Amino acid sequence: MTPRYLKYLWFSFALFLPSLSLAAEDLATAALPHLNLTQHWTGYLSLVLFAVAYLFAMTEEVTDLRKSKPMVLAASLIWVFIASIYARDGMSEQAGLAFRASLEGYAQLFLFIMVSMTYLNAMEDRGVFESLRIWLLSKNFSYRQLFWITGIQAFCISSMCNNLTTALLMGSVIVAMGKNEKKFVTLACINVVVAANAGGSFSPFGDITTLLVWQKGVVPFGDFFALLIPAIVNFAIPAAVMHFAIPKKQPEAVQEDQAMKRGGFIIIFLFVMTIITAATFENFLGLPPVAGMMMGLTYLKFFSFYLQKTADHSDHPSHELTDSEVTKLQPQAVNGKIDYFAPMKMMNAPQYKEAAFDQPFDVFNKVANLEWDTLLFFYGVMVAVGGLSFIGYLEVASTHLYSDINPTVANILVGIASAFIDNGTIMLAVLTMEPNISQGQWLLVTLTAGVGGSLLAVGSAAGVGLMGQAKGVYTFTSHLKWMPVIALGYVGSIVVHFLINGRYF
Secondary structure (H helix, E strand, C coil), X not given: CCHHHHHHHHHCCCCCCCCCCHHHHHHHHHCCCCCCCCCCHHHHHHHHHHHHHHHHHHCHHHHCCCCHHXXXXXXXXXXXXXXXXXXXXXXXXXXXXXXXXXHHHHHHHHHHHHHHHHHHHHHHHCCHHHHHHHHHHHXXXXXXXXXXXXXXXXXXXXXXXXXXXXXXXXXXXXXXXXXXXXXXXXXXXXXXXXHHHHHCCCCCCCCHHHHHHHHHCXXXXXXXXXXXXXXXXXXXXXXXXXXXXXXXXXXXXXXXXXXCCCCHHHHHHHHHHHHHHHHHHHHHCCCCHHHHHHHHHHHHXXXXXXXXXXXXXXXXXXXXXXXXXXXXXXXXXECCEXXXXXXXXXXXXXXXXXXXXXXXXXXXXXXXXXXXXXXXXXXXXXXXXHHHHHHCHHHHHHHHHCCCCCHHHHHHHHHHHCCCCCHHHHHHHHHHHCCCCCHHHHHHHHHHHHHHHHHCHHHCHHHHHHHHHCCCCCCHHHHHCCHHHHHHHHHHHHHHHHHHCHHHC
């Protein structure tokens, strides 16, 4: 491996793109005639800008600077530099089309996350997660048992649903259950990220990597399930180690049941139907999943209309909150640190419980309460990485990957790179190269690209989504502390793949 290759692999472009729009975006960009700026000052400066923005994003909890600010600035400047060079050479149209391809990819991600988070906020409003939390706590599970229950659920759900939606769903339950035990929330969120990425790596429709490989036809549908045991190992090894760091406690006993609000079960059903609609649009109609998600949003909007029109006395607040009471429901500063669990603690007061339970349902309020900093951060990442790809760095990395390195080593490096580069992007590059490798090697790169994103909190959409949801508790740094253990699971899954799937090599 040459130093030049290491340079490109490490610095080329970091983080990830959302799995939902990669294929369309990359194919559209690849079809455009463009200049090779990898050794031009524009390329070098763009790499520096992205690295600095990435550094600020990683240290958000130290600097208190929202991660979206440096990332959006870096993305804007990168495209200013690209556009200026192309305008000088009379190729402004190509630069504009490339930027629009990145923007289209972000638009799909934005709308997908908007629908997912709106549904999750609606379920939270209807008391779904609180009811689930109370039900789990009523079974007298310890924090360690809850750690395993949520992890296994994430592993199973992600084999049928994308890892972002899975992580947001399980994260809501974890935050609700662990509101008095932040260490549990941190470790459980790490566990969910690892489980969600592992669960999607063995299912042909569980992750963008498996979907791309399946659609390319290099691995038959049934052979993907040979990765089930390696995926379980990838999840189980770090979970087994983290198990001993979970407090030997039980959550506080629940004294009374929490009834779910009217429409809670129907919203759950509508959310499931929305996911099915998205999968149907993609697999049978050839439309992007976001089209199905937007149709699914209308399910919730019409049901919201029904709830408003049929509301009775129980749907209206019997206790109006004063301005001071509303202020208390905001995150509070405690010893110089923001306590994001303060609103949950305050909700134990009778007047807050009563008012929150009886508020009328409005779907647009759920849209307004999205994590906008995370969504803008996604914009910066996608647009910046799209610019770096258009400059030519992805092509450089792809060219060297299988030409100079043993396929096994290359496929392992692909997994490590997926902690910095989106797994869908890097898998699409591998498929485009069409390396002459065995079926076992194709399965290996599918596995490593799928689970490698667990090494860093920003290595997958699941990790970034949870950082926004459990803000201040689950962070980049807290995940990084457990990276050696996660890497142990990564190595273990590769070893198991070679041991049990030797017939494919």
